[in-house]
Amino acid sequence: MESRERTPEWLKKRLVVKSANLSATKKILAEFRINTVCESALCPNLNECYSRNKATFLILGPACTRACCFCSVEKGSPGTIDVKEPERITKAIKSLGTRYAVVTSVTRDDLPDGGAAQYAKVIRAIKALSEDIKVEVLVPDFKARQSSIEKVLDAGADVFSHNIETVGRLYSVVRKGADYTRSLMILKLAKYIVPRQITKSAILVGLGETESEVGQVMTDIKAAGCDILAIGQYMQPSKDNLPVQRFVAPDEFERYRDLGKRLGFKSVMAGPFVRSSYMAEDSYNSMEGKYNDGSEVAAVGGRG
């Protein structure tokens, strides 16, 4: 398929341009030299989320030691760990008024613990700021080191997330250096170590998988004990990344949402613009049953 096929109507993102919050958020992130995955991944939801004072912090970066073909995060040799990073993050959180912080990182295969200690420090620093601030971490696979997963879990994040990203068959193309079974193992281990831990995962569709393969990966993720699932359309960040194989129509996302509910996920977000961190707070709250209308979540993703 042509990678530059005309964008279907449902994949046109409404741009937020007039927002005082948008520029204020950018200013705060710049002031504390915060990297965000929103910017590194060229996320189409950036203006929308920033205008709601929401950003996903990218720690241990900006450079990633892996070179996954779907991702536009800078690849290369990362520098030393910034000991001031937890402090910079908490200052930004304070300025932004964040009540639900989402923290992710580049993959750090160069570090013996994969960066787990830094995650723990960031989580603890946020919780020290206020116990009321919820923290969601989206971690790399840590090469399935149990000690790294334990380190992160010990720090007490409210949601522990690891993205499976795609179906097993496409790992060699999409996530070189990762392993499907190993990634599922991260989710399993988290539940095994802390049975009450809320876990989350996300996949991208449109990378060449079939609908039945998506069903299989959803089943596998559920079997790993996962509570929250997010499914969104893959978009090619640059010409150097994998081309989009297929634009998944809204009705297919609806089928994934239905399947997710039947499988027993506590919360499922599925829609073209859904990403693992997109509306993470709503996703978490809907799981608690405060905001339980799955169709509304899809409408948000579809409308953009």
Added chain:
Amino acid sequence: MTEVKLPPLAEGVDKASVSYWHHSVGDNVKEGEDLVELVTDKATFNMPSPASGVLKEITVNEGEEAKVGQVLAKIG
């Protein structure tokens, strides 16, 4: 007169192409309604009109590229 400028779309994205104007010169446009469709490497955006008035001039035509901050149109 309001100048419609290409807003920043993402860090490191300094340009976008105009793929479609929802209005023609001379049309009345309302603040907040779709004015122009923009395409970056990653995504397609619909940009709402920043003001109400008559679309006086289109300075970047469909198929052309613009840089962040460049004037795309004028509304008066």
